[in-house]
Amino acid sequence: MNERTALVTGANKGIGKDIARLLAAEGFTVYVGSRDPGRGQRAVEEIGAGARLLVLDVTDPDGIAQAAAQVDRLDVLVNNAGISPSLAQPTDTGVEEYRRTYETNVFGVVAVTNAFLPALRRAPHPRIVNISSGTASLTWSTTPNPQFTPTSGAAAYRSSKAALNALTVLYAQALADDGFKVNALAPGLRATDLNPRAAAAGGDPAEAAQGALRLALLPDDSPTGGFFSWDGTPVPW
Ligand SMILES: NC(=O)c1ccc[n+]([C@@H]2O[C@H](COP(=O)([O-])OP(=O)(O)OC[C@H]3O[C@@H](n4cnc5c(N)ncnc54)[C@H](OP(=O)(O)O)[C@@H]3O)[C@@H](O)[C@H]2O)c1
Secondary structure, three states: OOOOEEEEOOOOOHHHHHHHHHHHHOOOEEEEEEOOHHHHHHHHHHHOOOEEEEEOOOOOHHHHHHHHHOOOOOOEEEEOOOOOOOOOOHHHOOHHHHHHHHHHHHHHHHHHHHHHHHHHHOOOOOEEEEEOOHHHOOOOOOOOOOOOOHHHOOHHHHHHHHHHHHHHHHHHHHHHHHOOEEEEEEOOOOOOOOOHHHHOOOOOHHHHHHHHHHHHOOOOOOOOOOEEEOOOOEOOO
16 A cells, blocks of 8 residues: 555544645545544545544544554554643642543543554654644743743643653654654644633634644654644744
8 A cells, every 4th residue: 555644633623624634635545533423424524535534532442442453554643632621720620630631632642652653663754743732831831921821721731731742752752763753733722612712712723734734744854852833933842
């Protein structure tokens, strides 16, 4: 099989659907990851040529194994599925919210990445793109002139994405000699269903998807283990 393949988790809507659309337009066969078959199928039909449904709940180990068994070679993995249950401060966030958030945003990424590693290793230039968040930047959250102030909250979500950033570095280092590029994207605030702040935002999800596409198509002499904004500029950890 010579066709290039990509998997985008949580691709039935939002930024993930736009990433899948762009990858399909690039000529990839794109597995549209969706935990709900109906929602996923609608996205597949909307995207059109190149899109295929892959039922995938990133918190379901058996489902992940079944999905991985259906994919022989994978050129690009975009770990996009994510949740943001609340915008609460750490002082108002119970451990259960952290568990639920990390289950999807952190453990889900580990489980999916590990399950698809054999398929990624069959690709000549494997790329992994982790959809993180600028709100996870500890530099942007602290002085001087923090973009995210103490009122920004979303403690479970932001700390989960900081953990994802750490994993991005560790996977990039572990896989560097095997030709992988593993990078994290800060998509910017986009109008999606993620949380009330995103829903009220004006940012176009398709613009963020362009940033993911760039990281998915990185040439071999590109950086790995980095954190980049949607426009390609580096984001400080
Ligand atoms: N929007 C922003 O401003 C913004 C900013 C920074 C980072 N991000 C990141 O961008 C990514 C995409 O978010 P979005 O804004 O596009 O939000 P969204 O519209 O809510 O989309 C999230 C996607 O993730 C899926 N998902 C959630 N839990 C899942 C699970 N357990 N298994 C599989 N899929 C699951 C959702 O599926 P269902 O439809 O089944 O729920 C949906 O397809 C997330 O990682 C988010 O943290 C977004």
